[in-house]
Amino acid sequence: MQKLLKNREMLLGLIIIVMILGFTTRAPNFANPDNLVTIFNDTSILIILALGQMVVILTKSIDLSVAANLAFTGMAVAMLDSAYPGLPLALLVLIAIGIGAALGAINGFLVWALQIPPIVVTLGTLTIYRGMSFVLSGGAWVNAHQMQPDFLGVPRLPVLGLPILSWVAIAVILLVGFILARTAFGRSTYAAGGNPVAAIYAGIDVGRARFLAFVLSGALAGLSGYLWVSRYAVAYVDIAAGFELDSVAACVIGGISIAGGIGTVIGTVLGALFLGVIKNALPVIGISPFAQMAISGIVIVLAVVFNARAEAKKGRIILRDRAAGKEVTA
Amino acid sequence: MSTAIEQTKRVIPDRLETPFRRLLGSWEVLLFCVAVAIFIANSLASPYFLNAWNLSDATFNFTEKALIAFAMALLIIAGEIDLSVAAIIALASTAMGYAAQLGVGAPGLVAIGITTGLACGAFNGLLVAGLKLPSIVVTIGTMSLFRGISYLVLGDQAFGKYPPEFAFFGQGYVFWVVSFEFVLFLVMALLFGILLHRTNFGRHVYVIGNNPLAARFSGIPVERVKFILFLLTGLMSGIAAVCLTSRLGSTRPSIAQGWELEVVTMVVLGGVSILGGSGTIVGVVIAAFVMGLVTFGLGLLNVPGIVMSIFIGLLLIITIALPIVTRRIKHARNA
Numbered sequence: 001m002q003k004l005l006k007n008r009e010m011l012l013g014l015i016i017i018v019m020i021l022g023f024t025t026r027a028p029n030f031a032n033p034d035n036l037v038t039i040f041n042d043t044s045i046l047i048i049l050a051l052g053q054m055v056v057i058l059t060k061s062i063d064l065s066v067a068a069n070l071a072f073t074g075m076a077v078a079m080l081d082s083a084y085p086g087l088p089l090a091l092l093v094l095i096a097i098g099i100g101a102a103l104g105a106i107n108g109f110l111v112w113a114l115q116i117p118p119i120v121v122t123l124g125t126l127t128i129y130r131g132m133s134f135v136l137s138g139g140a141w142v143n144a145h146q147m148q149p150d151f152l153g154v155p156r157l158p159v160l161g162l163p164i165l166s167w168v169a170i171a172v173i174l175l176v177g178f179i180l181a182r183t184a185f186g187r188s189t190y191a192a193g194g195n196p197v198a199a200i201y202a203g204i205d206v207g208r209a210r211f212l213a214f215v216l217s218g219a220l221a222g223l224s225g226y227l228w229v230s231r232y233a234v235a236y237v238d239i240a241a242g243f244e245l246d247s248v249a250a251c252v253i254g255g256i257s258i259a260g261g262i263g264t265v266i267g268t269v270l271g272a273l274f275l276g277v278i279k280n281a282l283p284v285i286g287i288s289p290f291a292q293m294a295i296s297g298i299v300i301v302l303a304v305v306f307n308a309r310a311e312a313k314k315g316r317i318i319l320r321d322r323a324a325g326k327e328v329t330a
Numbered sequence: 331m332s333t334a335i336e337q338t339k340r341v342i343p344d345r346l347e348t349p350f351r352r353l354l355g356s357w358e359v360l361l362f363c364v365a366v367a368i369f370i371a372n373s374l375a376s377p378y379f380l381n382a383w384n385l386s387d388a389t390f391n392f393t394e395k396a397l398i399a400f401a402m403a404l405l406i407i408a409g410e411i412d413l414s415v416a417a418i419i420a421l422a423s424t425a426m427g428y429a430a431q432l433g434v435g436a437p438g439l440v441a442i443g444i445t446t447g448l449a450c451g452a453f454n455g456l457l458v459a460g461l462k463l464p465s466i467v468v469t470i471g472t473m474s475l476f477r478g479i480s481y482l483v484l485g486d487q488a489f490g491k492y493p494p495e496f497a498f499f500g501q502g503y504v505f506w507v508v509s510f511e512f513v514l515f516l517v518m519a520l521l522f523g524i525l526l527h528r529t530n531f532g533r534h535v536y537v538i539g540n541n542p543l544a545a546r547f548s549g550i551p552v553e554r555v556k557f558i559l560f561l562l563t564g565l566m567s568g569i570a571a572v573c574l575t576s577r578l579g580s581t582r583p584s585i586a587q588g589w590e591l592e593v594v595t596m597v598v599l600g601g602v603s604i605l606g607g608s609g610t611i612v613g614v615v616i617a618a619f620v621m622g623l624v625t626f627g628l629g630l631l632n633v634p635g636i637v638m639s640i641f642i643g644l645l646l647i648i649t650i651a652l653p654i655v656t657r658r659i660k661h662a663r664n665a
Contacts, residue, residue, distance in 0.1 A: 134634070
């Protein structure tokens with residue numbers, strides 16, 4: 001039992017269940033299956049984005065441009081849909097994934113070929129993609145009445161009790177889990193982040209692993225772009241502002257180490273669900289929605305503290321005083 | 331393996347590279363040439379540019395960010411980063427606004443703004459230096475926390491009733507066209523330049539950035555230095571909050587949104603390596619001018635703000651990429 005509790009993912013799952021039960025005391029309908037489905041559906045986009053971010057963080061990088069990627073792709077797809085009503089939805093989704101992957105590839109190329117630190121690259125592309133979204137749309141919005149019925153309706157269609165949006169999230173979870181556990185690329189991301197020098201000596205191309213991680217993150221951001229504009233039925237320049245930080249927060253809460261090489265898919269999903277439960281619970285228990293940002297911040301800080309305690313390695317002992325029983329480490 | 335073993339010819343030059351030659355090839359000089367080029371381009375592009383009052387207005391674009399950039403430069407040289415600076419501005423501004431509603435006078439408001447900045451900086455410092463947490467995620471968290479507190483207090487309202495004397499900091503002029511903010515910027519540039527380049531503390535900052543373990547074994551109090559650096563960043567954010575709030579005359583929770591990225595851009599543009607260990611204050615000063623000139627010039631041409639940020643993003647990536655690309659071309663040519 002102790003060992004189960006020590007497992008970080010188990011602990012996080014337990015905390016989420018305790019939170020849900022706690023909120024149920026204030027609002028009796030909170031733990032209803034309907035409400036739980038709603039929470040999962042609301043969090044689906046964050047789960048998809050967080051999984052992409054997770055793969056990037058595993059390789060010792062970070063992708064701060066996912067929200068801008070989402071915004072540009074969402075705007076592009078929405079504009080295409082309103083301008084060419086005849087385009088099939090499947091094609092639009094593929095275009096969204098393609099554009100997202102291309103934007104991610106630009107990030108990856110700059111990190112791989114020019115060896116620019118990922119934080120600088122994504123800081124730059126963050127503003128560039130957001131600006132491109134403005135240039136593309138001219139500042140205009142794409143409203144719900146300009147979008148086709150199946151563009152808006154398909155993700156909301158309930159299948160076996162869950163909307164298709166939730167099924168997409170589940171599919172992405174399974175896909176990313178498979179990639180990380182069963183493909184060479186997936187294993188190489190852990191190596192590239194855990195110990196890049198050793199990975200190079202072992203024959204793994206760390207730069208290529210980073211590049212592919214960025215492409216994957218971009219593709220998932222592109223998919224999320226379509227899902228976002230479809231879910232909220234509107235597309236404008238500022239959508240998903242600040243969402244990249246939510247994706248990083250979900251990863252950190254889920255136990256992904258920012259130094260790379262440590263983390264699981266379950267952890268990321270639980271981290272995203274943690275944020276989703278809190279976000280859904282606030283209006284229900286009567287806390288102002290303006291408090292959400294502050295609570296997110298506190299949660300991130302606590303999660304980082306917790307992560308650090310779990311990962312802490314005992315330093316090299318540089319002085320040992322046996323008589324006093326003391327050791328000095330560095 | 332990708333590294334090829336190069337056969338380099340031993341070339342013994344007739345004359346050794348003089349310090350002057352090395353200076354000519356330095357980042358700061360390159361950046362200065364870019365600044366001059368942009369200045370010339372701006373004056374050709376718009377007839378309104380070469381006007382003393384307009385140029386003075388242009389300085390407001392970058393002085394507040396540059397104040398923070400000086401402290402951020404020291405922090406980045408030491409190998410950490412603080413993404414919560416804009417949120418500290420928001421929180422300090424909210425605190426000042428709240429106090430202004432209660433009728434506190436201008437000196438009190440300044441004190442409150444600076445103290446809030448220091449307190450936030452101390453919080454960051456405790457988490458990063460005290461608990462040894464990675465600064466990037468910690469400051470992402472505190473960024474949400476500080477701005478979140480601002481949103482909690484203000485919601486979608488704004489504080490507006492500031493005393494008239496308070497406007498001097500952001501809108502006042504010391505003599506002729508030279509504004510108080512610009513004078514403050516120059517004074518801080520001098521102080522930080524001395525701190526980084528002429529004191530032991532500055533040397534410690536460089537060592538910690540280059541080799542933290544060697545720094546610790548050399549007896550440098552690494553945690554204390556990092557804590558002081560975070561305090562400094564908080565302090566400068568507080569001062570910038572005073573200037574910005576005084577200039578705008580009002581406070582919204584969304585004040586200074588996105589400024590943390592612009593400050594980091596200014597620092598990296600100034601030649602400070604994001605990985606730590608190198609950089610100069612002179613570079614940051616020139617980078618501040620470059621960004622201010624670009625922003626102001628584009629503004630005169632009626633370019634919307636969000637398109638301007640595309641240019642800033644491109645500027646950041648190109649300035650980092652250019653030395654790497656030229657070095658590659660040089661290697662390819664020599665091989």
